[in-house]
Amino acid sequence: MNKILSKLGPGLLYAGAAIGVSHVVQSTKAGAIYGSVMIAGILLAHIFKYPFFELGPRYASTTGESLIGGYRKLGKGAVLIVLLLTVSTMFTVEAAVTVVTAGIAIKLFGLSMSPWIMSAILLVICALILNIGHFDLLNNLMKVIMIVLAITTIVAAVSSFFVDRQVVEGSMKFFSWSSADDNKFLIAFIGWMPAPLDIAIWHSLWTVAGMRSKNSGPDFKRSMFDFKVGYWGTAFLALCFLLLGANVIYGSGTELSSSGVVYAGQLIDMYTASIGSWSYYIIAIAAFTTMFSTTLTCLDAMPRVLTEIVVGQVPDDNEKRVAQKRNVHRSFMLLIMVGAVILLSVFVSNMAQMVTLATSISFLTAPVLAYLGMRVAAKYLPENKWTKNMRTIAWAGLIFLVAMSVYYLYNLWING
Secondary structure, X not given: OHHHHHOXXXXXXXXXXXXXXXXXXXXXXXXXXXXXXXXXXXXHHHHHHHHHHHHHHHHHHHHOOOHHHHHHHHOHHHHHHHHHHHHHHHHHHHHHHXXXXXXXXXXXXXXXXXXXXXXXXXXHHHHHXXXXXXXHHHHHHHHHHHHHHHHHHHHHHHHHHHOOOOOOOOOOOOOOOOOHHHHHHHHHHHHOOOOOOOHHHHHHHHHHHHHHHOOOOOOHHHHHHHHHHHHHHHHHHHHHHHHHHHHHOOOOOOOOOOOHHHHHHHHHHHHHHHHOHHHHHHHHHHHHHHHHHHHHHHHHHHHHHHHHHHOOOOOOOOHHHHHHHHHHHHHHHHHHHHHHHHHHHHHOOOHHHHHHHHHHHHHHHHHHHHHHHHHHXXXXXXXXXXXXXXXXXXXXXXHHHHHHHHHHHHHHHHHO
16 A cells, blocks of 8 residues: 555645545535436546646656646747636635635534635645645645545445435426526536646646655656546546435435535535434545645645746756745745635635636636647657547547537527
8 A cells, every 4th residue: 555655646636636626516516416417527527638637747757847848838828828827717716625625614613704714714724834844745645635535435425325315306407408507517517527627737747846856757657657546536536426416415405505614514414424423523524634635735736837937947956046936936825825815705605606607717718728738749749658549539628628618608698
């Protein structure tokens, strides 16, 4: 077990960032509202997005630089696009994942405070962890969190098949392509399933950071193993969360709340209904650590992206430049924290609105990031690292993302 864990790093950071709103909120709601039919959405998202997520560690472990370096080679226009996309989503993303974490924390510790205040406290705690422990602490912390999460979620999902659910007549909803609400939910669901496409960039940065931390060169085989464990592990856990919602809530007449605190209670109740009341605190802690890991990894990654764009790579032996880059990174971290808290103070009354906004923006920007990633791979990866089959799968994925985005905008125009 220790030997396998020692081979894992950025892949688990990817999992920590991915297994958040898309799983704890969106997957559970998909099962609770539509039943197991939404499994198709999980599978489609993972298949068609796979080449773009894999490109992060593939490029970094082949070239020794992050995807930002690849974008910079394409020209200033590509870097500017990535910068604009990052700035347009960073506040909503951090706010969405933090408010869910805050809701669970308030429920877990029995606190009586506004979710946006709790969110501010959590963001300060995350900032302290990242500034004290840096990459190594983040990497090791994620291994513990992912093990706890995986065990509790799998046990809960399996146990949910034996829950004696009371089905209310007429409460089973069926997905309809003609329904504007159903289509909006589908886009929001796929938008962050398994995660925003920005995480490919984050993954490449974490891969480079891991190499620097260990003073080692690129290790392609290890990076690909690490990525696949994280990627397909999150796919499996997404299915578990969906089945939990489908088996415990679907058809019961229970509506999941748009309030972060109320939803946190409903989520924990779903787990305890599956496993037993004795598991309340175990489940509550697992749910909190799951969302906390997402808040933590997002707060680490987005300032990394901005810093890499603005400053670029700095030699490790240049202490002055390293210190300057660290200060820029901290400034961006503070900016994101403040922006997220301000946004939450406005949207705090409706978690669902906050999450839908963040996921929809991420989905609509995904085709742009996918196309830029394909250009980087085609130009700067050796042919044996970006084969004809990979290019074909990537084009299919890009067509899927564009088609879904056009369909979403069409529905928005027709139905408002």
